[in-house]
Amino acid sequence: MWEYTDKVKKYFTEPVNVGEVENPDGVGEVGSLACGDALKLTFKLDESGRIADARFQTFGCASAIASSSALTEMIKGMTLEQASKITNKDIAAFLGGLPPEKMHCSVMGEQALTAAIRNYQGLEPLPSEEGEVVCECFGVTDKEIEKVARNNNLHTVEEITNFTKAGGGCGKCVDKIEALLAKIWSMPAPTQAAPMAPPKKKMTNIQKIKLIEETLEREVRPALKADGGDIELIDIAGDVVQVSLRGTCSSCAASQATLSQFVQTKLREFVTPELVVEEVKP
Amino acid sequence: MSHHQTVYLDNNATSQTAPEVVAAMLPFFGELYGNPSSMHTFGGQVKAHIDVARQRVADLLGCGPEEIIFTSCGTESDNTAIMAALRSFPQKRHVVTTRVEHPAVLNFCQDLARRGHEVTFLPVDRQGNLDLNQVEDAIRDDTALVSVMWANNETGVIFPVERIAQMAKAKGAVFHTDAVQAAGKVPIALKDTQIDMLAISGHKLHTPKGVGILYVKKGTPFVPYVMGGHQEHGRRAGTENVPYIVGLGKACELARERMVDENTRVKGLRDRLEEGLLQVEATMVNGDPSRRLPNTSSVSFEYVEGESILLMLSDLGICASSGSACTSGSLEPSHVLRAMGVPFTAAHGSIRFSLSYYSTDEEIDHVLGHMPAIIERLRNISPFWQKYRTTKACATPGYVEP
Known part of the structure; x- marks a missing residue:
């Protein structure tokens, strides 16, 4: 029996955003019946270019279904630029973590999202054609392994198998993966492509407050509510954002630090990197 | 999580302990703690109970009590048998077995x-059956051992081991069979067969976990695997696990009495469960229906994944197992279903129900009452189900001829 978090169980037993968006702007399909899991992600944009609706269809185990449903929740309201930055780590974190052997479910989510965005941009589903297939059982290329290894700081074949399935079939490619890992970690990371985003303009205070409110509403509150908690904006003084956490969240001391961290990360990502979140007792 | 009573339909994994078995064991956890090898009466009296247990096992298997060795589990029995055959014939370097054996x-x-060593892994057909001509051809003069299971743990398919034992004998090879799933469900009369060695596990016969049996036919060359003291006539060292041996004796006695029930009432429940499940669209039974254990049913629900089904069943208190990749601990579906050439669509969605003497009509009703809704729910999430429904594709992708 796998040790699933309550959030994984919840998104498995009561998945949200099941189905297909009508006339989607982007479609991403990854996985196959043979591999044991597959995900079809569809989304639609609103006039401002944000993801207005996202839906999924998944064949797979509980964590695959939960990861897919979580992903649709996460990307709703995002611009494509924001969505394109979501990684498998974000999906796993949103679910409160996944068992190591199930991390490939979160990777499948990231891949489907990439494929759907590329589909919107009129590109091939996945940039895998550049890579060379390492694992023939699951069709995993060296490029995919390198990306996942670097993003998740993976150093062993077992970890690569948990995250990509590569090496989990006949096992013939285990030596190749080992050699590939040695090569990856002896080389510096490839230079990142220039950021798509134009440099951010200086905001007025009113704009900043509005954006903070929007971000809390869209990015933070749904995640907390899923756990029975809530967040309230108390005050904004310069770059210090004071919030109060309520419900289940406020009674769980252990998660407090993580929670403030989570709020701060989201605000820094969507508003401005200088923000500091302070928690005040109501 | 709801609070239904447990509906235990996973008896091929492990079985409910029989109250009679536990009762028989209890004195040996308490006042009767002596060592059966001791010279004093206090210890020596325990030996009599082991003798009774050995006789009861022999009665179930139709052999002599001196042919029974108590071990710690089915896996130890299997490993011991294989090692014994190879060490007895070190000049023979060839082994024949099947692709669908238990991992042990x-x-x-x-x-x-x-x-x-050179090992021939015999294939099975789409129904899970062996080709006997192929078996005969595989056994050579330098074959030390032929090891073929009596009944498959995943599908319940029964192999004609008595015939295969004759083929092995004709070529001078030792024949061993893993009868862990067959014992208590199919009649076994070892004295009438050419079977040299046979393994049984206690906890599949309603004892607690931790005891097994290896049958070694009189006259079969044998080299012990666990060495040490003279217990079990020097064939398996280690102080006897007295409570468990006594429990296994009782379990074998019960198994003999209950074999008719297994093959009538339990079989009837299994058949009713299977017929009900087959009413769900795009389902199939895995394994030759005409040559199966009476308690086992492997059913595939296409386009859904087994772990998801199991978790939903588990929420209803229903215990079963699956051959899907996600539940096997590896990333590929069951080696048995793959060897049979079961399509991927079906292998990932396979669920095994295994019943026992303790299974009831109400339990079967409970499963049949919930299963269609579970499958429908998961299929509504599955991207392949809609494709299947719209195209009604007959050809299932991933189908490989074995």
Whole structure:
């Protein structure tokens, strides 16, 4: 029996955003019946270019279904630029973590999202054609392994198998993966492509407050509510954002630090990197 | 999580302990703690109970009590049998087994292959049956051992081991069978067969976990695997696990009495469960229906994944197992279903129900009452189901001829 978090169980037993968006702007399909899991992600944009609706269809185990449903929740309201930055780590974190052997479910989510965005941009589903297939059982290329290894700081074949399935079939490619890992970690990371985003303009205070409110509403509150908690904006003084956490969240001391961290990360990502979140007792 | 009573339909994994068995064991956890090898009466009296247990096992298997060795589990029995045959005939370097064995035999044989033995892994057909001509052709003069399971743990398919034992005998090879799933469900009369060695596990026969049996036919060359003291006539060292041996004796006695029930009432429940499940669209039974254990049903629900089904069943208190990749601990579906050439669409969605003497009509009703809704729910999430429904594709992708 796998040790699933309550959030994984919840998104498995009561998945949200099941189905297909009508006339989607982007479609991403990854996985196959043979591999044991597959995900079809569809989304639609609103006039401002944000993801207005996202839906999924998944064949797979509980964590695959939960990861897919979580992903649709996460990307709703995002611009494509924001969505394109979501990684498998974000999906796993949103679910409160996944068992190591199930991390490939979160990777499948990231891949489907990439494929759907590329589909919107009129590109091939996945940039895998550049890579060379390492694992023939699951069709995993060296490029995919390198990306996942670097993003998740993976150093062993077992970890690569948990995250990509590569090496989990006949096992013939285990030596190749080992050699590939040695090569990856002896080389510096490839230079990142220039950021798509134009440099951010200086905001007025009113704009900043509005954006903070929007971000809390869209990015933070749904995640907390899923756990029975809530967040309230108390005050904004310069770059210090004071919030109060309520419900289940406020009674769980252990998660407090993580929670403030989570709020701060989201605000820094969507508003401005200088923000500091302070928690005040109501 | 709801709070239904447990509906235990996973008896091929482990079975409910029989109250009679536990009762028989209890004195040996308490006042009767003596060592059966001791010279004093206090210890020596325990030996009499082991003798009774050995006789009861022999009665179930139709053999002599001196042919029974108590071990710690089915895996130890299987490993011991294979090692004994190889050490008895060191000049013979060839082993014959099947692709659908339990890991206790399969993994051991794969290890042998890596260490210089030649191993033939016999294929099975789409129904899970062996081709007997192929079996006969595979056995050679330099074959030390033929190891073929009596009944498959995943599908319940029964192999004609008595015939295969004759083929092995004709070529001078030792024949061993893993009868862990067959014992208590199919009649076994070893004295009338050419079977040299046979393994049984206690906890599949309603004892607690931790005891097994290896039958070694009188006259079969044998080299012990566990060495030490003179217990079990020097064939398996280690102070006897008295409570468990006594419990296994009782379990074998019960199994003899209950074999008719297994093959009538339990079989009836299994058949009713299967017929009900087959009412769900795009389902199939895995394994030859005419040659199966009475308690086992492997059913595939296409386009859904087994772990998801199991978790939903588990929420209803229903215990079963699956051959899907996600539940096997590996990333590929069951080696048995793959060897049979079951399409991927079906292998990932396979669920095994295994019943026992303790299964009831109400339990079957409970499963049949919930299963269609579970499958429908998961299929509504599955991207392949809609494709299947719209195209009604007959050809299932991923189908490989074995």
